[in-house]
Amino acid sequence: MEPPDPSSQETSGDEHPLKVSCGIILKNGKILCAKRLPGSWDDLWEFPGGKVETGESPSQAVIRELYEELNIRVEILLPMPTVLYRYPHLYLQLFPFICRIVENTPQIAVHEEIRWLNPDEIQDLPWLAPNWSILSDLKKLLEDKPDLLNG
Numbered sequence: 001m002e003p004p005d006p007s008s009q010e011t012s013g014d015e016h017p018l019k020v021s022c023g024i025i026l027k028n029g030k031i032l033c034a035k036r037l038p039g040s041w042d043d044l045w046e047f048p049g050g051k052v053e054t055g056e057s058p059s060q061a062v063i064r065e066l067y068e069e070l071n072i073r074v075e076i077l078l079p080m081p082t083v084l085y086r087y088p089h090l091y092l093q094l095f096p097f098i099c100r101i102v103e104n105t106p107q108i109a110v111h112e113e114i115r116w117l118n119p120d121e122i123q124d125l126p127w128l129a130p131n132w133s134i135l136s137d138l139k140k141l142l143e144d145k146p147d148l149l150n151g
């Protein structure tokens with residue numbers, strides 16, 4: 001019998017990652033960061049967003065979630081590389097999108113706090129684990145395209 005192929009074990013069977021979209025909202029040189037409510041994931045920081053629903057694309061999901069969570073209408077400027085991450089209880093695929101606000105000012109509904117921070121400051125927050133990879137991609141992207149920061 002052939003030994004199992006470790007690479008196929010990662011993706012085989014009925015295990016599909018949970019798809020979650022999130023928005024990296026840029027404005028006036030700052031990035032919007034959101035702190036989750038106490039009790040849900042230990043007060044860690046995230047980019048606002050949520051699960052992609054059935055029949056929805058990741059980009060549709062982020063537009064819907066940002067309206068539901070922050071009451072803002074956004075335009076997507078750029079999709080970023082997706083991140084696969086395996087929590088002990090959850091296999092996740094994160095779809096980050098660089099966004100620009102086209103209507104309203106963010107209002108907190110489901111977060112403990114939001115902060116507008118510059119690219120250096122965001123490194124100091126305690127982020128959800130999969131987000132560190134997004135932060136590293138974002139740093140490189142903003143070095144290449146600093147104008148994005150102005151939203």
Ligand SMILES: Nc1nc2c([nH]c(=O)n2[C@H]2C[C@H](O)[C@@H](COP(=O)(O)OP(=O)(O)OP(=O)(O)O)O2)c(=O)[nH]1
Nearest residue numbers: 020021022046047048049050051092128129130131
């Ligand atoms: N929204 C968001 N979720 C993230 C990020 N990083 C990360 O690991 N996650 C995880 C945490 C959760 O397990 C999952 C998304 O959950 P969520 O609670 O935001 O999704 P949702 O709004 O659809 O949730 P709900 O309606 O079921 O409460 O993805 C991120 O930057 N933003």
